[in-house]
Amino acid sequence: MSNLLLVPLEDTVVFPNMTVTLTVEVGDEDQVLLVPRHEHDYAKVGTVAEVIDRVRLPGGGRAVALAGSHRGVIGAAASDSQGRLRVDVEERPDDEPRTGRVKELELEYRAVVEEILELRDADERVGAFLRSIGEPGALADTAGYSPDLTFEQKVELLETLDVAERLELAVRLQRERLAELQVRRRIRDDVESGAQKQQREYFLRKQMDSIRKELGEDEGSVIEEYRKKIEEAGMPEAVREQADRELRRLETMGEGSGESSMIRTYLDWLVSVPWAKRSEETLDPVHAREILDADHAGLEDVKERIVEYLAVRKLRQDRGIPNDKRSGAILTLIGPPGTGKTSIGESIAKALGREFVRMSLGGVRDEAEIRGHRRTYIGALPGRLVRALRDAGTMNPVIMLDEVDKVGADWRGDPSAALLEVLDPAQNHSFRDHYLDVELDLSEVVFIATANVAETIPGPLLDRMEVIRFDGYTVDEKLAIARGYLWPRQVERNGLRAEEVAVEDATLKLVVSEYTREAGVRQLERELGKILRKVATRVASGEDGPVMVDLATVRDALGRQRFFQEAAERTAVPGVATGLAVTGTGGDVLFVEATSMDGGRDLVLTGQLGDVMKESARIALSYVRSHSGELGIDERSFDDRAFHVHVPAGAIPKDGPSAGITMATALASLLSGRPVKHTVGMTGEVTLQGRVLPIGGLKQKVLAAHAAGLTDVIIPERNRADLEDVPEDVREEMRFHPVMTLGEVLDLALEPAVQLHAVS
Numbered sequence: 035m036s037n038l039l040l041v042p043l044e045d046t047v048v049f050p051n052m053t054v055t056l057t058v059e060v061g062d063e064d065q066v067l068l069v070p071r072h073e074h075d076y077a078k079v080g081t082v083a084e085v086i087d088r089v090r091l092p093g094g095g096r097a098v099a100l101a102g103s104h105r106g107v108i109g110a111a112a113s114d115s116q117g118r119l120r121v122d123v124e125e126r127p128d129d130e131p132r133t134g135r136v137k138e139l140e141l142e143y144r145a146v147v148e149e150i151l152e153l154r155d156a157d158e159r160v161g162a163f164l165r166s167i168g169e170p171g172a173l174a175d176t177a178g179y180s181p182d183l184t185f186e187q188k189v190e191l192l193e194t195l196d197v198a199e200r201l202e203l204a205v206r207l208q209r210e211r212l213a214e215l216q217v218r219r220r221i222r223d224d225v226e227s228g229a230q231k232q233q234r235e236y237f238l239r240k241q242m243d244s245i246r247k248e249l250g251e252d253e254g255s256v257i258e259e260y261r262k263k264i265e266e267a268g269m270p271e272a273v274r275e276q277a278d279r280e281l282r283r284l285e286t287m288g289e290g291s292g293e294s295s296m297i298r299t300y301l302d303w304l305v306s307v308p309w310a311k312r313s314e315e316t317l318d319p320v321h322a323r324e325i326l327d328a329d330h331a332g333l334e335d336v337k338e339r340i341v342e343y344l345a346v347r348k349l350r351q352d353r354g355i356p357n358d359k360r361s362g363a364i365l366t367l368i369g370p371p372g373t374g375k376t377s378i379g380e381s382i383a384k385a386l387g388r389e390f391v392r393m394s395l396g397g398v399r400d401e402a403e404i405r406g407h408r409r410t411y412i413g414a415l416p417g418r419l420v421r422a423l424r425d426a427g428t429m430n431p432v433i434m435l436d437e438v439d440k441v442g443a444d445w446r447g448d449p450s451a452a453l454l455e456v457l458d459p460a461q462n463h464s465f466r467d468h469y470l471d472v473e474l475d476l477s478e479v480v481f482i483a484t485a486n487v488a489e490t491i492p493g494p495l496l497d498r499m500e501v502i503r504f505d506g507y508t509v510d511e512k513l514a515i516a517r518g519y520l521w522p523r524q525v526e527r528n529g530l531r532a533e534e535v536a537v538e539d540a541t542l543k544l545v546v547s548e549y550t551r552e553a554g555v556r557q558l559e560r561e562l563g564k565i566l567r568k569v570a571t572r573v574a575s576g577e578d579g580p581v582m583v584d585l586a587t588v589r590d591a592l593g594r595q596r597f598f599q600e601a602a603e604r605t606a607v608p609g610v611a612t613g614l615a616v617t618g619t620g621g622d623v624l625f626v627e628a629t630s631m632d633g634g635r636d637l638v639l640t641g642q643l644g645d646v647m648k649e650s651a652r653i654a655l656s657y658v659r660s661h662s663g664e665l666g667i668d669e670r671s672f673d674d675r676a677f678h679v680h681v682p683a684g685a686i687p688k689d690g691p692s693a694g695i696t697m698a699t700a701l702a703s704l705l706s707g708r709p710v711k712h713t714v715g716m717t718g719e720v721t722l723q724g725r726v727l728p729i730g731g732l733k734q735k736v737l738a739a740h741a742a743g744l745t746d747v748i749i750p751e752r753n754r755a756d757l758e759d760v761p762e763d764v765r766e767e768m769r770f771h772p773v774m775t776l777g778e779v780l781d782l783a784l785e786p787a788v789q790l791h792a793v794s
């Protein structure tokens with residue numbers, strides 16, 4: 035035990051075998067105890083050090099050179115006469131335990147430190163110094179030299195008196211250092227090798243470029259090409275920036291990678307939008323009317339409405355009145371198939387001098403169809419609007435939204451919401467396609483929508499639409515269309531010359547009424563095509579002179595007449611009545627059949643009937659039963675009988691109350707044995723009291739009745755005013771019977787009762 039002057043070292047640890055020069059006060063002592071201190075905390079162990087030199091510093095201060103010798107544990111402390119702290123010191127030089135464990139740790143320690151030195155690219159002399167140390171305790175203390183150890187770790191090392199324990203601690207500390215160094219090295223390596231790879235690729239690409247040049251292929255041609263296309267596209271500022279950004283990415287990436295082909299696809303789309311292209315609009319109502327007339331027969335109301343619409347548009351434009359929700363309403367053409375909606379849309383584009391594109395919405399159930407998928411999707415593409423603009427090649431085309439009534443919605447989002455945005459003048463100047471992800475100005479696009487029925491158009495969309503109805507054509511209108519448009523077109527399509535074939539109006543009319551049953555003219559055009567193919571065959575096989583298409587030619591090409599006198603055949607037996615209905619394909623006649631069978635009191639209904647229609651069948655049966663007396667029906671006919679009402683015409687679902695009087699008539703006919711007149715068609719809702727209520731779609735129904743060869747139509751009294759909509763020529767050829775009660779209906783519709791004379 036010795037008593038030594040305590041020299042505190044602020045946040046510094048001096049180990050045995052270390053020689054240091056410090057500016058500390060040591061008086062004239064030869065030996066002191068150096069004790070690490072942090073704030074007021076002293077370590078429990080210090081280093082006994084010899085004072086080997088005293089130096090005067092240039093500034094006047096004094097410094098001492100001290101050589102650490104061995105550890106000393108601090109004992110009792112006391113101040114000396116000069117107020118300095120002196121302590122009792124239990125001196126603890128390391129013992130030399132050459133146990134196997136210590137040897138092992140020694141080896142381990144050396145190995146770890148060698149690795150560290152290697153990683154650090156340390157001076158060779160450090161390693162040599164390390165190898166020169168023979169004592170395990172001193173070896174462990176070399177860990178204290180490490181700049182990476184914290185003060186606390188160094189103190190812990192100093193306080194560990196047991197050599198084996200100290201070595202263990204030193205190994206652990208050095209391992210931690212090593213691990214940390216290794217991680218750092220790996221990160222650096224990764225970064226470096228990445229950079230090297232980029233460099234390598236850069237050189238390879240340069241080489242490729244020069245090879246291309248040798249071969250006469252332009253260097254960087256792809257990038258240059260895009261640059262040129264972007265330059266020429268006349269994009270708005272923001273889009274241009276986006277394009278340039280992508281181009282830069284493409285440049286640094288080099289061709290060939292998957293990512294770069296995605297960028298190229300994107301750029302292809304971006305430059306395919308006709309950013310700066312627009313048609314000069316010609317908005318002259320007179321000229322518009324001429325074009326509409328040139329392409330379409332009839333359709334007076336429709337053409338007039340369209341011309342008005344265009345005139346208002348022009349006025350607003352000339353006077354700089356911006357479009358709002360009301361004035362910007364979307365022209366919507368609603369009507370049965372083949373009535374010319376799509377083709378008049380084309381004419382509107384022609385009249386405006388704009389490009390025309392059709393965008394079919396039938397079956398679209400995904401918002402992304404309209405708006406595109408985000409680019410993060412594999413195989414993402416822009417939506418249909420962007421594609422429509424690309425196809426149009428201008429930013430102000432007429433875009434026809436075909437079949438808006440067939441847009442669906444499901445979990446993938448509601449396409450009609452996207453459509454609403456597209457159609458809203460307040461929003462559509464900044465439409466954002468998910469794929470392109472830049473703003474598109476759609477405000478100059480003229481949208482026209484078409485639909486077969488209004489009922490299934492999503493409400494909010496319908497709200498924004500200005501509806502023009504196409505009700506279907508009369509036979510005479512169809513004749514005019516056939517003569518003026520369909521026939522010449524089919525003549526040409528079949529390689530014939532106009533003078534090689536002729537047809538009389540009467541024959542065309544026969545094709546219309548006996549071979550087609552439709553509101554439009556699509557089927558008619560097909561039938562004419564069939565006839566003309568036959569004619570073409572004859573002309574091609576050398577037949578002389580103009581071919582006259584007569585009845586025989588028609589029969590030859592089209593077979594037996596299809597629709598003639600269907601009503602007469604069907605209503606020949608009691609229990610069948612001819613009704614009139616409006617379906618998605620326009621007006622149509624339908625035959626309601628009633629039968630009965632023994633047993634039960636059921637009413638069976640078949641033919642894909644909706645609930646409303648079933649309900650009106652029950653009402654009809656109840657009415658007939660409760661009025662059996664007036665109708666001359668034996669009340670016992672109802673006893674123990676089941677009734678069956680069937681509405682044929684395929685699997686088309688039918689609903690609505692307007693077949694009420696037809697079902698009642700069929701039942702009354704069945705029970706009374708009086709057949710329904712074959713010239714009579716009817717439509718009207720019926721109540722339990724037998725009142726006849728008004729129905730919708732009168733014009734379409736009357737046209738269908740007319741086309742089917744019916745001459746008498748029973749209608750509800752309250753629909754009388756709607757007859758005005760029916761074309762004059764049809765009205766002249768038919769008789770209308772407005773009624774208030776079912777009694778009147780039966781009087782008009784049923785053949786007189788046949789007086790059966792008993793044969794004796």
Ligand SMILES: Nc1ncnc2c1ncn2[C@@H]1O[C@H](COP(=O)(O)OP(=O)(O)OP(=O)(O)O)[C@@H](O)[C@H]1O
Pocket residue numbers: 329330331332333369370371372373374375376377378484485486515519520554555556
């Ligand atoms: N009034 C008309 N004058 C001349 N051609 C007509 C007329 N109406 C229709 N057509 C012709 O009939 C064919 C069918 O018309 P279009 O395709 O426009 O029908 P649509 O109303 O769009 O039917 P859908 O509802 O099935 O789409 C076209 O070839 C069209 O030119």
Ligand SMILES: [Mg+2]
Pocket residue numbers: 375376377436484
């Ligand atoms: Mg169409």
